Amino acid sequence: MNSGQPPDTAPIKRLVRPFQEFAKLEAFGGILLIGCIAVALVWANSAWAASYFHLWHTNLTFGFAGKTLSEPLHFWINDGLMALFFLLVGLEIKRETLIGELASFQKAALPIAAALGGMLVPAAIYYLFNRGGHGASGWGIPMATDIAFALSVLTLLGNRVPVSLKVFLTALAIVDDIGAVLVIAFFYAAKIWWISLAVAGCFFLALIAINRAGVRHPLVYAILGIGLWLGFLHSGIHATIAGVLLAFTIPARQCIDGRAFLASSEQILWEFRKAEETGEAIYASARRSAALHGLARDCERAESLMLRFEHALAPWITYVIMPVFALANAGVALGAGVTDALINPIGLGIICGLGLGKPIGIVSFSWLVTRLRLASMPDTVRWRQILGVGAVAGIGFTMSLFVADLAFGPTPLLETAKVGILAASVASGFAGTIVLSKRKKSG
Numbered sequence: 001m002n003s004g005q006p007p008d009t010a011p012i013k014r015l016v017r018p019f020q021e022f023a024k025l026e027a028f029g030g031i032l033l034i035g036c037i038a039v040a041l042v043w044a045n046s047a048w049a050a051s052y053f054h055l056w057h058t059n060l061t062f063g064f065a066g067k068t069l070s071e072p073l074h075f076w077i078n079d080g081l082m083a084l085f086f087l088l089v090g091l092e093i094k095r096e097t098l099i100g101e102l103a104s105f106q107k108a109a110l111p112i113a114a115a116l117g118g119m120l121v122p123a124a125i126y127y128l129f130n131r132g133g134h135g136a137s138g139w140g141i142p143m144a145t146d147i148a149f150a151l152s153v154l155t156l157l158g159n160r161v162p163v164s165l166k167v168f169l170t171a172l173a174i175v176d177d178i179g180a181v182l183v184i185a186f187f188y189a190a191k192i193w194w195i196s197l198a199v200a201g202c203f204f205l206a207l208i209a210i211n212r213a214g215v216r217h218p219l220v221y222a223i224l225g226i227g228l229w230l231g232f233l234h235s236g237i238h239a240t241i242a243g244v245l246l247a248f249t250i251p252a253r254q255c256i257d258g259r260a261f262l263a264s265s266e267q268i269l270w271e272f273r274k275a276e277e278t279g280e281a282i283y284a285s286a287r288r289s290a291a292l293h294g295l296a297r298d299c300e301r302a303e304s305l306m307l308r309f310e311h312a313l314a315p316w317i318t319y320v321i322m323p324v325f326a327l328a329n330a331g332v333a334l335g336a337g338v339t340d341a342l343i344n345p346i347g348l349g350i351i352c353g354l355g356l357g358k359p360i361g362i363v364s365f366s367w368l369v370t371r372l373r374l375a376s377m378p379d380t381v382r383w384r385q386i387l388g389v390g391a392v393a394g395i396g397f398t399m400s401l402f403v404a405d406l407a408f409g410p411t412p413l414l415e416t417a418k419v420g421i422l423a424a425s426v427a428s429g430f431a432g433t434i435v436l437s438k439r440k441k442s443g
């Protein structure tokens with residue numbers, strides 16, 4: 001029966017549309033990442049390979065008030081731009097815990113259990129290959145899932161994958177990100193410089209204070225966020241953690257609620273309509289111009305600063321920062337040493353951790369919580385699809401490369417890890433595609 005409600009305004013459309021737009025954005029970002037990886041690999045193995053490696057060691061200097069910070073371009077990408085990536089991760093975590101798939105235990109139980117399995121089992125497999133060896137510190141590498149790549153695979157499969165499965169993968173990846181942030185903060189910190197950490201703590205407390213005071217101007221949070229980043233930069237804890245902490249302090253509440261917005265906007269539109277009767281152009285009518293500015297102000301006040309930050313950052317992260325990160329970090333010289341890297345305990349640990357550990361951990365932990373009746377499977381999702389998601393989650397590219405850089409630094413071990421990450425991510429993508437492409441036979 002037709003209720004007379006336009007299709008685009010139906011409740012289900014309004015509920016699903018933001019996720020569909022996000023998935024499309026991430027899918028295109030995944031395709032762009034693939035292109036940058038290809039460019040990095042070709043460049044690093046061409047006659048111009050020296051220029052590739054030299055580029056990322058070019059020093060850039062920034063200064064303010066007589067203080068300067070001079071670091072290689074690679075540093076500004078991995079410690080600077082990636083702090084913005086972690087800011088977006090933090091915003092997504094905050095949104096999901098407030099209003100999304102992690103907002104209640106009933107919703108969150110299945111993706112949390114799946115993510116825990118997808119982190120613990122790969123780390124254990126990697127450790128079995130590398131315990132007591134030079135690569136033991138890299139146990140955190142196969143724990144991560146690259147949501148951009150993973151969602152790209154699911155999106156390219158079209159209607160073979162139900163929306164509920166994409167929602168499950170997104171929630172799983174966000175819990176995975178929480179785990180990765182904690183691992184980086186607690187296990188990949190250098191020597192702690194407590195004075196710098198105290199300075200960072202003061203900036204963090206200042207951010208909490210302005211949130212409580214009702215400050216909603218993004219520039220204030222940006223300036224204090226830079227101070228927070230600088231404090232962490234010299235503390236020994238990786239500076240990108242500042243992005244996550246900044247996200248947690250950004251206000252999630254609107255300045256005005258929906259009822260107040262409707263009342264105000266209706267009054268403003270009435271003023272605009274009355275001014276329209278004069279027939280003057282907008283730029284020539286002060287009354288109409290004031291109405292437009294008032295409506296824009298109310299639109300801004302009706303949206304939380306958290307969502308404004310997220311919407312502003314998402315395109316830059318997807319189309320600029322992650323591709324640049326891939327270009328700077330995916331280039332590895334492929335030669336006779338590739339085979340050695342693949343059979344090296346580090347390479348094997350990463351490949352088996354991501355390629356086998358992810359699906360085993362995700363499926364087994366999901367089965368366990370459903371068996372214990374702590375969670376239930378979505379109606380449209382089957383165990384074969386959970387297995388496919390587990391395989392796709394083995395695409396750990398961005399965060400895995402990031403953790404590998406923290407674990408091994410500029411050593412030959414890092415190049416070995418990169419080969420393992422690339423091989424595992426490609427294999428996981430193909431395996432997940434094959435599993436999810438199979439349709440259930442009828443009859």
